[in-house]
Amino acid sequence: MKDQTDPSKGNATLLSFRQNIAWFAVRPKAVARAFAVAVARKLPPSARNLLGRVFAVMGRHPVHQLSSQARIVVWSRIDRFRPLLARQPAELSLSELIGRRLLKRLLKAPDGRYRRALARVDAQLKGRGVSHGKNSIAFKCSVMMMIGTLGPGGAERQLVVTAKGLRKSAKLKVCVACANLSSSTSRFFLPELESAGISTSVIGSEADDNVSLSVRAAIDTLPCELREISLYAKTLAAERPEIVHLWMDEVNVKGGIAAVLTGVPKIIISQRSLPPINFSLHRPYMREAYRWLARQPGVKMINNSGAGARAYEAWLGLQQGSIGVVHNGYAFDESELAHYQAGRIEYRQRVGIPTSALIVGTVMRLGEEKRPLLWLEIASLIRQAVPEVCFLVIGDGPLRFAMEARADQSDLAGSVFFAGNIKDPMTAIASMDMLLLTSRAEGLPNVLIEAQFLGVPVVATPAGGAPEAVNHGKSGWLLDSWDAESSSRQIVRLLLDKQWRETATRCGPEFAFARFGVQRAIDETLAVYSLNSR
Incomplete structure (x- = not known):
């Protein structure tokens, strides 16, 4: 039977498929087998033919012939596919599903x-x-x-x-x-x-x-x-x-x-x-x-x-x-709470943010797992709806230069302030009107708990233990997904709801004291x- 799929769609699938496997410069036989098992049933007939040709080439390179340097090269090229592991299969395209299955098997290959x-x-x-x-x-x-x-x-x-x-x-x-x-x-x-x-x-x-x-x-x-x-x-x-x-x-x-x-x-x-x-x-x-x-x-x-x-x-x-x-x-202390909140205006003046501006901020390592560029895309959409809003980024990391370059573009120019790593971020958090975390993977995010202790409403993606750290609807909000447009709409609604933010300011410290006390x-x-x- 002939392949009944649309030729243009088939070509697009093959192109995406080739892009997904092009990184794999070293081709051990063991991985070839894993690759074949993982994807054979998911491919259209035209792509199965390609798989056969790839398998034939990969099979000529037994795994024991790989040098240590080659293994390091292969392992380093895996990193850009890791975000696929944190996503639900229903969200993935065919080529992403193939990459995810291959990645899972590849990660177990050294066991x-x-x-x-x-x-x-x-x-x-x-x-x-x-x-x-x-x-x-x-x-x-x-x-x-x-x-x-x-x-x-x-x-x-x-x-x-x-x-x-x-x-x-x-x-x-x-x-x-x-x-x-x-x-x-x-x-x-x-x-x-x-x-x-x-x-x-x-x-x-x-x-x-x-x-x-x-x-x-x-x-x-x-x-x-x-x-x-x-x-x-x-x-x-x-x-x-x-x-x-x-x-x-x-x-x-x-x-x-x-x-x-x-x-x-x-x-x-x-x-x-x-x-x-x-x-x-x-x-x-x-x-x-x-x-x-x-x-x-x-x-x-x-x-x-x-x-x-x-x-x-x-x-x-x-x-x-x-x-x-x-x-x-x-180690929450009510006297410290008053101290940090009293320093709100002074901190804004120190970093050059207008004292009357709404601030959406974050404290995070500027690495891929925190999705800092998504954070800025959401910021851009927020600013379209609320032009007077400013953004404060506390932290440093490998993506800082990329963030600064993105923040210099016209839609965000002059509205994003980078403070780097600071010894005590609590005063900076207290200066915010809302704290946003866009991670794809998290344990139990300290900053969400600390912000609620300070009475700062929090918004977070549903990564890892983030839902355990947020009193959803009362002192914070859990987003449904990592979609920039829907996330920005929800954040704008919360920012403009002054009554909700005042309620969140009261509920946050109670939640933090009750659930996350040091003793x-x-x-x-x-x-x-x-x-x-x-």
Whole structure:
């Protein structure tokens, strides 16, 4: 039977199809098979013929012939397709569905390699007598927290809040170790920890190396990209914590394996967002390393949102409920609330925004996952309806130059103010009339909670744990989609509804105090540790 599809549509499909696979310059046979299985049933006959030709070419390049550099090239080219994972299949075109299926299979392609590597670690543990929980005899500190940096991020801020809360209310000896503190940005929160008397160090910087030969032998069986685990093991062997509390995926994986090998009795793995497959920081070993850690005694996994926990469980193939939820905690103070609100006019004058203007603002990392260019498209449409509105952007990141270039165009010129990273964003948030977040992927967004505490109405896309952080209809609004036109219409309606904004200003602090107080978070964290408040 002849292909009955419209030739012009067929050509468009093939063109889009070719564009979707053109990035794949290296063609391992294993991926070819995954590709064929994923898409064969979804293609029209003309595209199936193309698939056959592609498969024939791809099959000539076995996966074991790929160099490390080639693997890096392939992995780096995946990143521009990751946003497809956060979208619903019904929203995707045929070529996007193909790309999404291919991406999912491709991301799982390295699993076998790391599964075998971790099986060798298991053999080393049994053969050399390394047993979880037996090496830590005399604890030097109660809790060691490990994270990548102390930069100006939400996870880093929560680590500081948690460390200070555990030290103050539970009287625990807490220390912090970071993978990198080399720049002023990476030390953003360091002064706050130091002022609270919490010692901070760089992972692997200890003068003495107390890692046992059996642990070193186990680490040496791992692929080279995981050998950095030895630095984590060095720090853990020196500090001998009763509990290690890990933050963020890279540290979770490497610190978690090191903690198992060095015998830390209690290992808390804290996931702060959706699974790493949604982000460019994802690494091929993460899935199998997480799965291995989930099987180890003494390991508990937590997430700061229910949506994030369920997403990790699905990604790792874990039973629902395997990952606990501890929502972020905030040290809210009513006297601080009055202080920040009193500084509203002064801050506007400082950045050059008219004191009478309506301000729609945001606090975010200017990276792809936050969709900052969509934020500006919505801003442009808002300004068409409300010409006097101004826009305030707090934060920095790789897309800042692109944002500034877009903001210089005629439809937004002179209305967008960029403040960069600031030490205390609360005064800046208090100066806003509305805070807008347009992320495609989120954990539990700190800024939404902080804005409501300050009485600033919030509007957010329904990404990850954002719905858990917004009192929808009362102190904020959850958008239905990431569509710029419908989003801007809803925001304009809220901006012009002065009565609703006044109600949101009253309801926001009540919601934030009730659901996200710091003591609640500390109590729940102690429960995860299997400790009581002291």
